[in-house]
Each structure stands twice: as C-alpha cells, then as structure tokens.
Amino acid sequence: MDLKAPHSMGTTIIGVTYDGGVVLGADSRTSTGMYVANRASDKITQLTDNVYVCRSGSAADSQIVSDYVRYFLHQHTIQLGQPATVKVAANLVRLLSYNNKNMLETGLIVGGWDKYEGGKIYGVPLGGTIIEQPFAIGGSGSSYLYGFFDQAWKEGMTKDEAEQLVVKAVSLAMARDGASGGVVRTVIINSEGVTRNFYPGDKLPLWHEELEPHNSLLDIINASGPEPMHM
Amino acid sequence: MATTMVKENNSGPAQLLGPESAFERTLYPYVTGTSVVALKYKDGILMAADMAASYGSTLRYKSVERMKSIGKHSLLGASGEISDFQEILRYLDELILYDNMWDDGNSLGPKEVHSYLTRVMYNRRNKFNPLWNSLVLGGVKNGQKYLGMVSMIGVNFEDNHVATGFGNHLARPILRDEWHENLSFEDGVKLLEKCMRVLLYRDRLLWFELNSIDSVNGPLV
Numbered sequence: 535m536d537l538k539a540p541h542s543m544g545t546t547i548i549g550v551t552y553d554g555g556v557v558l559g560a561d562s563r564t565s566t567g568m569y570v571a572n573r574a575s576d577k578i579t580q581l582t583d584n585v586y587v588c589r590s591g592s593a594a595d596s597q598i599v600s601d602y603v604r605y606f607l608h609q610h611t612i613q614l615g616q617p618a619t620v621k622v623a624a625n626l627v628r629l630l631s632y633n634n635k636n637m638l639e640t641g642l643i644v645g646g647w648d649k650y651e652g653g654k655i656y657g658v659p660l661g662g663t664i665i666e667q668p669f670a671i672g673g674s675g676s677s678y679l680y681g682f683f684d685q686a687w688k689e690g691m692t693k694d695e696a697e698q699l700v701v702k703a704v705s706l707a708m709a710r711d712g713a714s715g716g717v718v719r720t721v722i723i724n725s726e727g728v729t730r731n732f733y734p735g736d737k738l739p740l741w742h743e744e745l746e747p748h749n750s751l752l753d754i755i756n757a758s759g760p761e762p763m764h765m
Numbered sequence: 766m767a768t769t770m771v772k773e774n775n776s777g778p779a780q781l782l783g784p785e786s787a788f789e790r791t792l793y794p795y796v797t798g799t800s801v802v803a804l805k806y807k808d809g810i811l812m813a814a815d816m817a818a819s820y821g822s823t824l825r826y827k828s829v830e831r832m833k834s835i836g837k838h839s840l841l842g843a844s845g846e847i848s849d850f851q852e853i854l855r856y857l858d859e860l861i862l863y864d865n866m867w868d869d870g871n872s873l874g875p876k877e878v879h880s881y882l883t884r885v886m887y888n889r890r891n892k893f894n895p896l897w898n899s900l901v902l903g904g905v906k907n908g909q910k911y912l913g914m915v916s917m918i919g920v921n922f923e924d925n926h927v928a929t930g931f932g933n934h935l936a937r938p939i940l941r942d943e944w945h946e947n948l949s950f951e952d953g954v955k956l957l958e959k960c961m962r963v964l965l966y967r968d969r970l971l972w973f974e975l976n977s978i979d980s981v982n983g984p985l986v
Binding site for chain 1: 820848851
C-alpha cells in the first residue's frame with residue numbers, strides 16, 4: 535500500500551464560525567518551488583453572494599474547481615429561486631474533488647451564511663472527504679496551528695474575537711511556514727452581508743525572534759546617533 | 766500555493782498508457798480512520814470504533830463518526846479513506862431508499878447489505894479503482910444475529926467477532942480467547958473495552974464511541 539503522507543500545499547487558510555456568521559482568512563503567497571510567483575494573491579474566492587471558499591494546494595486545480603462550482607451554483611440559484619445554502623456549495627465542491635481525486639491536488643475550506651443554518655464551515659481536504667466543523671484550518675501553514683487552535687478556540691465568540699483569532703493564527707503560521715507569507719486577508723460573512731479586510735505586514739503583531747521593521751537603515755542611523763551593538 | 770506538477774504514478778500496467786489515461790487506477794488514501802472491532806453477544810451485535818480521522822501521521826479530525834446505522838437492522842463501521850466511506854454511505858442511502866419504496870413490509874437485513882457491499886468492493890477492485898476501506902457490517906433481523914467483514918479487495922467473511930486494521934493483530938487474539946456464545950451486554954461491552962484499551966496503547970487511537978444493536982430495541986448509540 536502506497537500511503538502518501540501529506541505533502542506541502544503552500545498556504546495557510548482558516549475558516550471559523552462565530553455567533554452569527556463565519557470568518558475566513560488566508561495568507562497571500564503563491565509559490566512556484568522557491569520563487570514567490572505572487573505575493574499578494576487573493577485565496578478567498580467568491581462562489582455566491584453568501585458563500586466563499588478558501589483555496590490551497592495547486593493554484594490551477596483550486597481555481598478550476600471554484601469556477602465550476604460557481605457556474606453550477608449560479609444555475610442552481612436560478613432554479614431554486616433563492617440563495618444557495620452553504621451545504622449545497624460544499625457538497626458541489628466535494629463532488630468535484632472526490633470524483634477527480636486522481637487528478638486534483640487541492641484542499642478547500644467552504645464557508646458562508648444561509649438563512650436556514652446560519653454560519654457554517656465545511657472542510658474538503660485532499661481526497662474529497664467532506665467534514666462540517668466549527669473551525670477549519672488547511673494548507674502547509676496549518677501544521678503549525680493545530681496546537682494553537684486546540685488551546686485558543688472557544689464556542690460562541692463575537693465577530694471581532696473571531697476575526698482577531700483568525701488574523702493572529704494566520705500571522706503565526708506565516709512566521710514559521712516558508713510557503714506562507716505576504717498579507718493577511720479576511721472575509722466576514724453574516725446575515726448582513728460580506729466584509730473584506732486586509733492586514734498588511736506592519737499591522738500584524740511581532741512574534742518570537744522577529745525584529746521591528748524599519749523603512750530604511752537611514753531612519754535608524756539618523757534618529758539618535760549610532761548605538762554600539764550589544765548582545 | 767504551488768503550481769501543478771505532473772504527479773508520479775506508481776502502478777505498473779497503467780504507466781504504459783501515459784500520465785492521463787481514460788480510466789482510473791490504484792489510488793492512495795489521504796484522510797483515514799483506524800480500527801473497528803465488533804462482536805456478537807446474546808441479544809445482538811456490539812461494535813466499537815474511535816472518532817479520529819488522520820491525515821498521514823497527523824490526527825487531523827477528532828469527531829468523525831465512522832459508524833452509521835443502515836436501514837432498520839444493520840450497523841456499518843469503516844476504516845480507511847473517509848471520502849470513500851462517505852460515498853459508500855450514499856450508495857447505501859440509495860439502496861435503502863429503493864427498498865423502502867417497494868413498501869412491501871420487507872426490509873433489507875444485514876446479510877443482504879453485506880452481500881451488496883461485497884459486490885461493490887469486489888467490482889471496484891476488478892477495475893483497479895478500489896474503495897479504500899475495510900468495512901464491518903453487523904445487525905439483527907428476526908432474532909438472527911449477523912456479523913461480517915469486507916476488505917478493499919473484496920475478501921469477505923462472516924464470523925462471531927471481527928476487526929479491521931490494527932485490530933486484526935491486537936484485538937482478534939483477545940477475542941479468540943475470551944469470546945463465548947451468549948455473552949451478556951455488560952460482558953460484551955467489557956470485552957470490547959478491553960480490546961479498545963489495547964488499541965489505545967498500541968495504535969494511534971484517540972477516543973472511542975460504542976454502538977450496539979440488539980433484537981428488542983433496535984440501534985442504540
């Protein structure tokens with residue numbers, strides 16, 4: 535039996551439910567081997583007005599799956615006469631992932647809000663398993679977050695608490711995972727609609743062994759005379 | 766995110782056909798469940814499985830149900846790839862639905878469901894596209910107890926006690942020694958718990974839920 539251990543899907547993606555909706559978060563690095571192809575990518579993609587998906591793994595595979603699901607969901611919405619539910623969106627993603635499991639390499643987190651079930655998060659990892667969770671993490675950066683979420687997650691958070699948790703988690707993963715980086719993007723979905731937020735590097739907290747950023751060496755030198763280096 | 770790379774293909778005959786051939790070939794599992802253990806007791810079947818699904822060596826999901834009741838008489842437990850287990854549940858949903866639609870008072874029992882699953886697993890194996898699961902199917906119909914197993918290559922048999930995965934090596938010796946006809950519910954649970962405890966020590970198990978079926982009350986969780 536050739537058990538393929540999990541292989542790197544350069545990204546950190548997170549989806550978290552809170553009392554009233556969901557918060558989706560992701561980093562912005564797309565890498566081709568060691569080179570960063572896009573340092574400001576948007577990995578949180580819209581499927582419908584009320585359902586978004588976080589993409590990880592192969593950029594091409596995740597994009598094409600999203601495109602197909604968006605297409606099917608559009609038709610489904612027209613036929614149904616009302617917004618599609620998160621469950622339907624997630625199951626469409628699962629169908630494509632599962633039936634093409636030989637050819638696809640993409641892990642997805644589907645999150646959204648509908649009037650029947652409220653905020654919901656569904657994980658669709660490699661292979662096409664579908665699993666409903668109160669929070670989901672994915673991508674190579676997620677390896678560093680299992681312990682963090684075990685400790686930091688709690689039921690019934692507010693919208694702001696949830697978003698702060700997501701931003702903190704993504705930035706922690708970005709600090710340690712070479713395949714994650716750039717900026718943190720979040721999308722909040724609830725009954726009132728969708729809000730997109732953007733956290734550039736200087737808005738994120740510093741972690742262990744990280745140094746204060748400066749725009750230029752010149753700023754430090756001119757500020758208060760040369761300081762002797764000390765250990 | 767990495768751009769797509771052509772995946773290396775390990776299976777022999779398919780390599781001759783090139784990287785993307787018309788039909789699918791041997792897969793590998795990604796998200797997997799570990800052992801399931803089951804035994805017959807006086808009034809029915811007892812089955813136990815943990816609630817963890819692993820991703821390689823990471824214990825990724827910790828509240829996955831790997832046992833589901835099928836129709837009115839049976840219980841299915843699965844180890845192996847969870848996405849394939851979910852697909853099997855969909856097939857069985859359809860099977861039970863059509864059975865109900867006959868509305869003839871008859872209902873598919875564990876023997877029939879086991880037979881169906883065996884055919885599905887074996888036929889998939891013949892097409893070199895297996896469902897990567899080991900299934901345990903147990904139930905009670907008209908007072909008759911039934912407990913069977915199907916592997917991913919279609920090997921199937923019926924026995925008084927079965928186990929999948931690590932359970933084959935760790936639990937079955939215990940069951941062979943200590944199982945006997947007419948186990949009471951309490952003794953059955955104790956025996957199953959003993960097996961699960963050994964698996965907890967020696968396998969990467971996390972947590973277990975216990976399901977049982979008996980002839981009077983139907984499926985209990």
